[in-house]
Amino acid sequence: MIGKNILKKLVVLTLAFALVIPVNLRLVAAEDVLGVKADAAILVDSNSGKILFEKNSNTPLPIASMTKMMSEYLVIDAVHNGKISWDQKVTVSEYAHKISQNTGLSNVPLELGGKYTVKELYEAAAIYSANGATIALAELVGGSEKNFVQLMNDKAKKLKLGEVKFVNATGLVNKDLQGMHPEGTSPSDENIMSAKGVAKLAYYLLNDYPEVLETSSIPKKIFQEGQKYPVKMENWNWMLPGLVFEYQGMDGLKTGSTDSAGFCFTGTAERDGQRYISVVMGADSYNSRFSETAKLMDYGFSNFEKITLVEKGQAVKGNKTVKVIKGKEKEVNVVAKDSLTLAVKRGEGKNYKAQIKLSGKNIDEDGNIIAPIKKNTKVGEIIVKSSNKDDLGFITTRNEKTFDLVVDKDVEKANWFVLTFRAIGSFFGNLWGSIVDGISGLFK
Template sequence: MKKIFTTIMSFLLMMGMLTPALAASQSQIQPLVETTAADITAKSAIAVDQETGQILYDKDSSTVRPIASMSKVISAYLIMKSVKEGKMTWNQKVSVNKSLEEVSENKDLTNVPLDSSREYTVKELFDASLIYSANAAILALGKTEAGSSEKFVNKMRSTVEQWGIHDAKLYNAAGLLENQVGTEKYPQTADNVENEMSAKDMAIVVTHVLKEFPEILKVTSVQSADFNTGTEKLEMINHNEMLKDGEQYDQKYQLDGLKTGTSEKAGENFAATGLINKRRVISIVMGSKEDQRFKDTKKIWDPLMSRLVLKKTDLKNESNVKMNSAEDGKVGLRLSVPFDYWAKKDDSTKLTLNKIELNDKKQTPFSAGETVATGYLSLNDSNFLEGSKSGLKVALASTQSVKKANILVQVGRTIADWFS
């Protein structure tokens, strides 16, 4: 009997400790998309906070469209990753085959001329790929990194899958039509296909790249540079006209990257990033009309800069979780790390938690500040780039030290829960 009683008691205590309750307000901030001008020409667009993924602006961002040379951001990530892991070096020599030489000489494409009889460093081709959007250069890098263009594209596909992007269509490292890449065409693909992804997924790509390799901005912020062709120095002018000395430069926009993309099917694309109130923001425009992508970007950034403010909260004492093993029967909560979020200047509502999950293995007693639960922050149903339907996952800490309740009290609470 004693063993049976002990087993029952243990089971009841376990069940009681895993019974969470939410005492937070369900009020939500109004969508920030309302702050942005609606007359941009882009078919799809999005703006997000790089640190949290909070969506600041959205226009049909989930529709998959051609991304053109914005593809090179994914390719550049894999090259930087390979260098970081010691598989490649910046001074490593790269040769090109006759087919890539011909691609580099295609006057319809953006390129630096490559000669199959000489070699180039990884750094030379990398800079040309991002500054001048040189197509044959990034194809050569991809082939060198993976052993073949097919294997490199497979790495691109695998990488975006790992980032939660499941509807991307990737065929080559450059973002060209398949009939433009010579012998580097992906097996069994049609000639007229090109890389495709949604604006939202492109924002996810840029977010991951900037978090892991912020040094990419040292290249994408370069407005002009020289490329040594072997016979002369070719001046490469960055296609991002919003950089200093560019035709669309305005000092109020603190942009330092990232990548343009243009094709007949895509229209004009632009993945931009820069600072607002010392906070990094990412914007994507896709399918802008001719000569409008930078103007579209400005129309998105203007209200973000003028109408939004950054707020900080730890949500202390705004939520609690029921815990039968705690002396008081519940635990007050706060964010383990204070959270910065964007809000309209005239908005008095606050960021709130809409779901709390008690950590399964958390035992009493414990001290104030210990992480005891997981919460989900929410502004609206789709307000974070990589959040779930419940919101953005965050760690929650106890606001006070918690003592262990008497064993009989714990059992009583658990039994009461069964009949409530």
């Protein structure tokens, strides 16, 4: 009897392992099919935000100087909104000066009270990760680094970057700011974000301000060339053309490293009109963050293709027109504002479908468009959905992606005369229909 009981227990344990192990293996495979040697990583289609690969992408981790992507976003945003200009002169404060003189950090030395253009400081920050220059820009845009950090956190919330904590403009650990870290933060604080959050920030930076690539793609430049204290700047992104780990199509975005963050890199590369964004966090060496990035990019370019579900100005199949209320015309075409393109695994395009959802102030409760309405007015969304159970979703939303649905022409409101006769016609039409239904009922 003892032998039989032991045998039964062994059978039960064997069955349990048989059921559990394949599930765990499947999860591991889905998590890291590439064997990426980093604490966290993600690969995203820059056009649609489609997630193509992720590893530990939701865990908040130190981001080091990848922080400067948010600083760059806010600087470019301020230029676009007319708050500052690229040729505006910035006077260097004592704080920015002291940090810029620290040769143990990435820097271009700045003169105390010296004047530099916004463009010069921005290039130093974006190309050479210059910390003093970044602080000078933060003080210009925010009035102080403390205020700028608040702008960073506000923007992170607006962009829905997830669990984020910005405590300074540079990505340094606060203890490296020589006791001048922003008020309300501690010396041990540093900036925290998940790989998914960083990728989402890069996604918005590239799509809102694509000119960021004009600077991030510069391999080498001289700061203050021809001036009293010129500085040779070599981009820390060694995957750019002509540098150590040159990678075809690579033109951005930002490196970062601290003792706690390890070696990090947000990269972007484009080939034949297809652009990807990759994030590697916590790699174990300066070089490995680039080799792991190449692994991610190779995976994207080799295994995925760009498909177009709906062309710009075209209707979603089966949803060409929508009824118009009180318009000179009784219906109008609804079309895609922009082309719906996304990267999918080769041969899996059939798993992705588009459908429309009418919404907004121009739509009544019955789903009709209310006249008058102007061409290209948004009247809802085109939703992209996947039937693939292993689909990783989008960087902006988990399971679906929306694109703007618009009307393809102006529809003016009909005058009172036309509306009156339509109402009369509708009344008699309904009356006649009732009579016919009544008579038909007599003969049933």
